[in-house]
Amino acid sequence: MGELAEMTINGLLCQECGGYLEDFEEPGYPRTCEDCLAYEKNKKRPTKDCTPS
Incomplete structure (x- = not known):
């Protein structure tokens, strides 16, 4: 396992x-x-105006 992965799993x-x-x-x-x-x-949910058609 990589160093960054270990640091993330350990909570650093x-x-x-x-x-x-x-x-x-x-x-x-x-x-x-x-x-x-x-x-x-x-974070807000997109409104109907923001959704692609």
């Missing part, structure tokens, strides 16, 4: 964007950074 890197997490801890499970969590929370 965000599982969505690959950025370092602010606490620099490795809890032993994949985690998501605050920015990715905020993006998912604020």
